[in-house]
Amino acid sequence: MRTIEEYMALPYRLEIIPDTSEGGYEASYPELRGCLTTGKTLAAAAANAEDAKRAWLTAAMEEGYPIPDPENNEEYSGQFKLRIPKSLHRQLAQQSRREGISMNQYCLYLLTRNSAGQA
Numbered sequence: 001m002r003t004i005e006e007y008m009a010l011p012y013r014l015e016i017i018p019d020t021s022e023g024g025y026e027a028s029y030p031e032l033r034g035c036l037t038t039g040k041t042l043a044a045a046a047a048n049a050e051d052a053k054r055a056w057l058t059a060a061m062e063e064g065y066p067i068p069d070p071e072n073n074e075e076y077s078g079q080f081k082l083r084i085p086k087s088l089h090r091q092l093a094q095q096s097r098r099e100g101i102s103m104n105q106y107c108l109y110l111l112t113r114n115s116a117g118q119a
Contacts (some may be wrong), residue, residue, distance in 0.1 A: 001061075002067075004054065004057055004061065006059060007057045007061075007067060008050075008057065010055065010069070010070050011070050012028065012029045012031050012032060012053065012059060013030060013031060013070065013071065014027060014028075014029055014046070014049055015027070015028050015029075015030060016042060016045050016049070017041065017045065019038060022038070022047065023040070024038055024039055024040040024041070024044075025041070025042055025044075025045035026038050026041050027039065027045040027046065027049035027052070028049070028050060029049070029052075029053055029056075031070055031071060032053065032056050032057070032060075032067075032068070032069055034056070035052055035056040036052065036053070037049055037052040037083045038072075050059055075102060076077070092106060
């Protein structure tokens with residue numbers, strides 16, 4: 001079993017988003033289910049997140065709750081092959097030329113704009 005300091009040093013992903021209902025920001029560690037906090041500024045949310053992570057880890061250790069390891073992004077290359085209709089390929093190529101960027105960059109823009117990570 002790791003110590004609290006060893007767990008604190010692990011690279012858990014921190015997400016900070018605007019709190020549209022209360023103002024300020026919400027901060028969470030998605031890999032540590034239920035570990036979340038808020039802050040009036042980005043800096044306050046980040047600092048509060050560290051405190052919340054320590055409290056979450058401490059409680060999990062005391063209660064014998066399993067603590068997951070951080071997700072390993074090394075298993076993802078950042079590449080995948082995709083077959084698309086020729087007409088869509090043409091549209092994407094034409095639009096990316098109009099924007100002055102590569103089709104790869106344009107497709108990445110479209111994916112991130114449409115919140116592909118929330119699927």
